[in-house]
Amino acid sequence: MSSLEQMYQQVIMDHAREAHGRGLKDPGLIQVGESHQVNTTCGDEIRLRVGLDGDTVASVSWEGQGCSISQASVSVLHELVEGESLETAEKTAEAFRDLMQAKGEALGDDRDDLLDDATAFVGVGKYPARIKCAMLGWMAFKDALIQARKDQS
Amino acid sequence: MSSLEQMYQQVIMDHAREAHGRGLKDPGLIQVGESHQVNTTCGDEIRLRVGLDGDTVASVSWEGQGCSISQASVSVLHELVEGESLETAEKTAEAFRDLMQAKGEALGDDRDDLLDDATAFVGVGKYPARIKCAMLGWMAFKDALIQARKDQS
Amino acid sequence: MLLPDLRGDFPILARTVRNGKPLVYLDSGATAQKPRVVLDAEREFYERHNAAVQRGAHLMAEEATEAFEGARAAVAAFVGADSDEIVWSENATAALNLVASGIANASAGIGGEESARFRVGPGDEICVTETEHHANLVPWQVLAAKTGAALRWIPVDDEGRMILDDLETLVNERTRVLAFTHASNVTGIISPVQALVARAQAVGALTVLDGCQSVPHIPVNVKALDIDFMAMSAHKMLGPTGIGALYGRKDLLDVLPPSILGGGAVKVVTMEETSWQAAPTRFEAGSQPVAQAVAMGAAVGYLSSLGMDRVEAHEREIAAIMREGVAQIPGVRLLGPVGDANARDVIGVAAVSVEGVHPHDVGQVLDDSGIAVRVGHHCTQPLHRRFGVTGSTRASAHVYTTADDAHAFVEALATVPAFFGVNR
Amino acid sequence: MLLPDLRGDFPILARTVRNGKPLVYLDSGATAQKPRVVLDAEREFYERHNAAVQRGAHLMAEEATEAFEGARAAVAAFVGADSDEIVWSENATAALNLVASGIANASAGIGGEESARFRVGPGDEICVTETEHHANLVPWQVLAAKTGAALRWIPVDDEGRMILDDLETLVNERTRVLAFTHASNVTGIISPVQALVARAQAVGALTVLDGCQSVPHIPVNVKALDIDFMAMSAHKMLGPTGIGALYGRKDLLDVLPPSILGGGAVKVVTMEETSWQAAPTRFEAGSQPVAQAVAMGAAVGYLSSLGMDRVEAHEREIAAIMREGVAQIPGVRLLGPVGDANARDVIGVAAVSVEGVHPHDVGQVLDDSGIAVRVGHHCTQPLHRRFGVTGSTRASAHVYTTADDAHAFVEALATVPAFFGVNR
Numbered sequence A, B: 001m002s003s004l005e006q007m008y009q010q011v012i013m014d015h016a017r018e019a020h021g022r023g024l025k026d027p028g029l030i031q032v033g034e035s036h037q038v039n040t041t042c043g044d045e046i047r048l049r050v051g052l053d054g055d056t057v058a059s060v061s062w063e064g065q066g067c068s069i070s071q072a073s074v075s076v077l078h079e080l081v082e083g084e085s086l087e088t089a090e091k092t093a094e095a096f097r098d099l100m101q102a103k104g105e106a107l108g109d110d111r112d113d114l115l116d117d118a119t120a121f122v123g124v125g126k127y128p129a130r131i132k133c134a135m136l137g138w139m140a141f142k143d144a145l146i147q148a149r150k151d152q153s
Numbered sequence C, D: 001m002l003l004p005d006l007r008g009d010f011p012i013l014a015r016t017v018r019n020g021k022p023l024v025y026l027d028s029g030a031t032a033q034k035p036r037v038v039l040d041a042e043r044e045f046y047e048r049h050n051a052a053v054q055r056g057a058h059l060m061a062e063e064a065t066e067a068f069e070g071a072r073a074a075v076a077a078f079v080g081a082d083s084d085e086i087v088w089s090e091n092a093t094a095a096l097n098l099v100a101s102g103i104a105n106a107s108a109g110i111g112g113e114e115s116a117r118f119r120v121g122p123g124d125e126i127c128v129t130e131t132e133h134h135a136n137l138v139p140w141q142v143l144a145a146k147t148g149a150a151l152r153w154i155p156v157d158d159e160g161r162m163i164l165d166d167l168e169t170l171v172n173e174r175t176r177v178l179a180f181t182h183a184s185n186v187t188g189i190i191s192p193v194q195a196l197v198a199r200a201q202a203v204g205a206l207t208v209l210d211g212c213q214s215v216p217h218i219p220v221n222v223k224a225l226d227i228d229f230m231a232m233s234a235h236k237m238l239g240p241t242g243i244g245a246l247y248g249r250k251d252l253l254d255v256l257p258p259s260i261l262g263g264g265a266v267k268v269v270t271m272e273e274t275s276w277q278a279a280p281t282r283f284e285a286g287s288q289p290v291a292q293a294v295a296m297g298a299a300v301g302y303l304s305s306l307g308m309d310r311v312e313a314h315e316r317e318i319a320a321i322m323r324e325g326v327a328q329i330p331g332v333r334l335l336g337p338v339g340d341a342n343a344r345d346v347i348g349v350a351a352v353s354v355e356g357v358h359p360h361d362v363g364q365v366l367d368d369s370g371i372a373v374r375v376g377h378h379c380t381q382p383l384h385r386r387f388g389v390t391g392s393t394r395a396s397a398h399v400y401t402t403a404d405d406a407h408a409f410v411e412a413l414a415t416v417p418a419f420f421g422v423n424r
């Protein structure tokens, strides 16, 4: 598998073509946070909304456009963290960030289970310029969580 | 004679120590022009006043400070052009400019007579940074002449 | 091809990239590669003559000044200007900002009566075009915001050509500045300079030309174009990074207030106030990019030795291969002139949008074949918005670009839809 | 000497000048010479990695970005800052102007509410000092003129030391900015940073430090100094021409409006308006001096490997030889501290005035012996006026300056009065 094929694994291609969680949802009467992130390199944008229900990440929805890496990444994010506990969601986000810094190597520890489909992004770590793409949704998620925690509605 | 000694010839040293024409004079009821020139490299300034009486450069006086080259040069200028016809004065100024561009060689034609004491400045032509110093008074003279010709008082 | 293969003059072109593939460099519109003579000029300056210019009483200061001013004369001659009409700047962006900020300063009273002709205020207008690079748009937006003037713009059609139908309305008696690019960094279109300058002059507006994409690629003479100001960037002209230049008509430059203030630019400084030097010195505050100026001088020397007519013709052939090639690929849209007009009157640029594939992904596939292109909006968001896309993939040529490079681009691009499964 | 003889690292120092004399380079205060590692870093970048940074999807663009950002991290670490607190600029002058123009823009409403904290207007004050280089004086004069604020300044005594007696009056509740140099380029005096910063902080004024003459010569840590902004120039730090840097506290940089506008610095651009990126990007419009940044990174690496403590101590020894030497020559006046305090707490500078001899003439005689010094007002007209002279002759040291160089200067200077017959 060439580096290019390693980056564009089938899982990624599939998520990019049919992204999950697209379309901002109104999560109802729980703590809500939203974040808008722009990848200034290419103008790609993501607006992501998180709804917290106590310690649970009850809802994750988003809108925006971008390259296959950014779209697939936010789609996987949605799959991984919606419905999970805050603790698991944050651990997953941290694991994903570490994977991006790993220069194309798998983490090789129990966090690979946590990352599940997201382990397919391992090849992105070899392309510094694309790490931003993969991180776009996760940055929005992190920021939206902060907003949600502040929200008292 | 080293290049340095060639630049600082005795004539120049003498003029620098005892400069002629220093002190702005009121030339009376004739056409008067004045020019203020600054050598921005070092902050040196010269204010030079010319009085024209018909076709005669009746009066050349100046004030200001500067290095020995600029002071000697304006002193020699005073000696050379005051009392001369406009035509001779302008020819002298042109010859001096040419001498500065001659990279340390004498003009070697009949203009050397015109330049007289000013031929001592031949060595300055080897030091591009100092040509500005030597030209300061002559630039003021040229400009003051233009002003004087405009003056109808 | 009109130019011989020049790759040997450019050390970097011998390197290999991903998977040991030879480099096919098609990102010259972003920044050009440098010939050895340019690198040597810069290094020789540092190793032999480096000193503060203009104010030294020592030999190296004299030599450095001579090299620095010699470079200015070379750049001036290259665009048909006089030496004292060339101001060094950090890049073309800084050159354009120098004009806009100078006008803002004049409008705020800096420069006094002498600079009054530059004052802009409420009721006045500034006109740009929809095709501008952000560098020739944002400074004018901010000038308008600061002075209360209105910003107007000449729209472009579906091919990216300026629509001049309403020129008389858009550039009118209230217009103080008309700023426009000489050649588009996306469509490659060369602007109708003559018509625009004629209209600006008829209403007494200043003309500011963005020469970033013209000066490196086609013959440019500022006097023949009769423009007031023009910006250029050395790094796109085979020169070093860190330097650009502004051309300005001498009578204008001498009374435009400076906006970067400091040593060198000033005449008399007291604690209370300061008087400025004449141009170009008044705009060159602080230690200048001296080694870069010398290298930029070497770069225009190299271009001149090739002959700008031949450079233009060479790059037009490259443009034709690229543009006609990509126009054949199903699912690929060429931004800019299509059909008959495709490769006429354009510089060597081909920006494309691949249906269903994001430019970043397109670029990545090309990169895997060793082909370096630019992806994104290329600092022209409004133009891309006009085309209905957020970004594109751009290949751009220079003197060292070969027909093989152009073909390699077309071939690799043709594989993209299949790679992403969008042509099933 | 605390440093070994480093001349071998600096190719230019091997050259000869007038009459085949070896070069004694004592004009480092104007611009420093460059070690081979710096020249190699710049050239290697051009020959291997040159590409547009930050936005490329190709390998070389990634490499170039890595080199560029790596250099930023190196410069940041060198002065104790975080990477995103370092903004590249053309030189130190541009860095200082960036702050002053940003404040002017904020005052004109640019940047909106976010930037309101920078607004300056009538009734406000800006304070500088009488010892400032024009680069840290004129921008503040013009800011005052544009905004209606008043400019005040801290005076200096006969030795050039700031007089702090009236500090509480000069820096008061109305003071919005206190701008001052870290070390004087004429007297060599290191400023009382702590007292000045304490006072500024007590009244809520921003502090802007001119680090041009400190960062290349003594250890500087912006967090320890607790300043808000600091400007520096690569070419005085053994780095290339064409680049400098601004340090700014991140929370301030993020909301200061940019003043050079264009590509790269912007987030979303429509024809009508533009939003800015966060710092440092918002201040880096246009193609940056990338190769120069990389070389500046190499320069701070070289300085760090010597150790700034040793550099400081070495140059203080040079200062002592020069300053004590010239103080012995009849008819020669040393500008700055004399007597006991002569060579304490100063950088390696000796500026002198020779009675009855113009600085230009002094410099010429030194030049004839191969000694390169600076003559004139060194862009500090007010300070020279304070000393009652229009100019001076300045010798200045750097890491490569040897005791022999310093002695050569003193000896040649001693011959000057006789040459011009002023000691008869």
Ligand SMILES: Cc1ncc(COP(=O)(O)O)c(C=O)c1O
Pocket (backbone or CB within 6 Å): C263, C285, C286, C287, C288, D029, D030, D091, D092, D093, D094, D133, D135, D136, D181, D183, D184, D185, D210, D212, D213, D233, D244, D379
């Ligand atoms: C104290 C001081 N400030 C500012 C400057 C200006 O630096 P630059 O010319 O690199 O902008 C200099 C050097 O000329 C200086 O010595």
Ligand SMILES: Cc1ncc(COP(=O)(O)O)c(C=O)c1O
Pocket (backbone or CB within 6 Å): C029, C030, C091, C092, C093, C094, C133, C135, C136, C181, C183, C184, C185, C210, C212, C213, C233, C244, C379, D263, D285, D286, D287, D288
């Ligand atoms: C048309 C055009 N204008 C302006 C610029 C800005 O030039 P620079 O980045 O050298 O300031 C560019 C290049 O990026 C350009 O292509």
